[in-house]
Amino acid sequence: MPKRNGVGIELLADPTRRRIIALLAVCPRRPSTLAADIGLSRPATTRQLRILRSARLVCMHPSMLDGRVRLYDLELGARGVITAWLAGTEIGRPIALAFDDEGVLRDG
Numbered sequence: 001m002p003k004r005n006g007v008g009i010e011l012l013a014d015p016t017r018r019r020i021i022a023l024l025a026v027c028p029r030r031p032s033t034l035a036a037d038i039g040l041s042r043p044a045t046t047r048q049l050r051i052l053r054s055a056r057l058v059c060m061h062p063s064m065l066d067g068r069v070r071l072y073d074l075e076l077g078a079r080g081v082i083t084a085w086l087a088g089t090e091i092g093r094p095i096a097l098a099f100d101d102e103g104v105l106r107d108g
Helices: 008-013 015-026 031-038 042-054 076-087
Strands: 058-062 070-074
Touching: 008 015, 008 076, 015 031, 015 042, 015 058, 015 070, 015 076, 031 042, 031 070, 042 058, 070 076
Parallel strands: none
Antiparallel strands: 058 070
């Protein structure tokens, strides 16, 4: 079982999971395609996808072309949170700006 570095969005601290998320941000993919793209075995990739799915960062759905094929995609509601986490920010976090006496923004 892969080591879990955290829960929820913190799972993206793992570079393999970040690569999976980056690939899924481009388009939905099959587990076998993801495995080939990141250089992992299919079972190892499936375990990573299961972790991401349990954290509700990715979802699985049948292909529109072939209902037997399962595709993974980013969870629609998690896209903003994923983007903010990867950018090192938090959604809704207040921004504290410091101005000097003349109304000029100070550094730091």
